[in-house]
Amino acid sequence: MPLLKVENITTTYPVGKGWFGPLKHLHAVRDVSFHIEKGETLGLVGESGCGKSSLGRTLIRLEKAQSGKAVFDRTNIFSLNSSELRKFRRRFQMIFQDPYASLNPRMSVRSAIDEVLRVHSALSKEQRERRLASLLEMVGLDPSHADRYPHQFSGGQRQRICIARALAVEPDLIVADEPVSSLDVSVQAQIINLLQEIQNKTGIAYLFIAHDLAVVEHISRRIMVMYLGRIVEIGESRSIIRNPAHPYTMALISAVPAIDRGTGRKRIILPGDVPSPLNPPKGCPFHPRCPAATGRCSKEEPPLALSMNGKEHYSACFYRDDFYGKMSVLSGN
């Protein structure tokens, strides 16, 4: 049984239209279904505004879902009341992009983590103290620095503090929203390795949200690609990267500047920008920018369906099986 099973989630934000105009709704996440297994990393990629952060926030109920279900270990998260939710929150935690903004500048590391332990566990003061030291050690920080404040740490160290705080309640799932995007490459590598070590030790699952495909490919077992609030492709990392079955994924892959790629490779340059989610195009959301679009794409919306490119590999494109073997980015042609 999967750890988290998400069915048909839709998240909308009301958007005001002047004093007397009708209230519009922005569909940030539209009819999204997927699951996360115990102990796996599911990568979530997409451009800004595609709804990846909204999806992550909806799952841990920082945003309210308009409809749908998220079954976490037999419990539907969306039907919990606030006191049940508070107890349940220790099963899933979140790490944000900007570690400085997510730490209280007036709380030392000790008080930030101790607060979590006080609220969520029945440990005594000495036990909490021991737990704090072991948490800091786990994320590679010196326990003797526990009385320092966030501004006394570097960006990478602050992200370690956020990770320690998320781990304090021993969650089964961490939603990591762009956890390494604001860090330098050498520090980014440290944090990615740390997240993987923790997973090996504790069997925690991650929903790893990022826009950097290379990072997502490195850390994830499976990858999910979003465009304008919908999942356009989901499958095992290897299969997605080597045999993408959606033209948007192909364009994303070809746009990644790589250090050692062959020179004969053709880059797919997508025309235009992502359309506004307030006014999404009819039919397939990607068709106005798609190099392979046909008349059918502007009328019907393709459903997410199994593709022959790999097992458990789904794509929301009518022509998903026509792309097999056409995209060999990795061999350089």
Added chain:
Amino acid sequence: MKEKILQIENLSIAFSVGGEILPAVDSLSFSVSKGEILAIVGESGCGKTVSCLSFARLLPEPPTIYTSGSIIFPTGTSAGKNILSMSAREIRKIRGKKISYVFQEPSVSLNPVFRIYDQIAEVICLRDDEADDVREEVIYLLSKVGIPDPASKMKAYPHELSGGMQQRAMIAMALAGKPDLLVADEPTTALDVTIQAQILELIKNIRDESGMAVIIVTHNLGIVSEMADNVMVMYAGHLVEKGPASDIAKSPLHPYTKALISAVPQFGHEMEKLNTIPGTVPSPSKYPKGCRFYGRCSLADSLGHDEKRLCAENIPILHETKARFCRCHYSK
């Protein structure tokens, strides 16, 4: 060998903060030729942006002190002068006209209360106060950077454009001065990958058409090997490695460059673990006496006691081997 356009000789920049002199860039020497794309790579705080801002004297003085060196622009002509000894009036003739900049965050660089048209037209009028077809030229520039329907888009305010469109408008503005050198400081860091690909392609095409030189500052090594002809790697204010982009990507010499390349996940290669560089870049007030990378260097860890002393005590010089430069005692 192409004609040189910018020549930096032994440039050192420091900041005077609270009575203390903090070195930001130390004895930097390099040159850029016409039509060349030079990439400057390094982590935050290594001096890439400071060096770039110095080319048009954009750093506030004080606290900035140019402790040594010269910036000759345009090199090779009788008009070539040392930018560091120019008067404010002379620099104004270069800034935004001969040397243009594109910065990281377009929404911060554009003035929010003026229409795109006014901001670009201002550059054109400053370049040439007798320009008559200003409107036509703005439309031409906007269409050149790939903004659809430029005649109506130029009436937009910056907030009405997407990030990619704003960056295109910034590039149009930089091109309006008809520069000989475009300095792009992390031009795509704030943009999505598909938009990044568009912008990089655009900069390359403009270079091919106009033959201007481009200096691109980035921390993304992928961009370097796809865009640049030559690369400079900086670490803690020092130039540590320099050479053709393809050579450095394939066979980096300096331990820092090696570590930097292996710290990035390689697309399509499965790796168990990423290489990390222990610690962080030292701050200017705590620069070590010898090699500034000593302490984080994996090569130094494998050395004997006496060999290590050389790294700890002496700053290595920039050695040249076959058109490649490397600042290391042991890796040459």
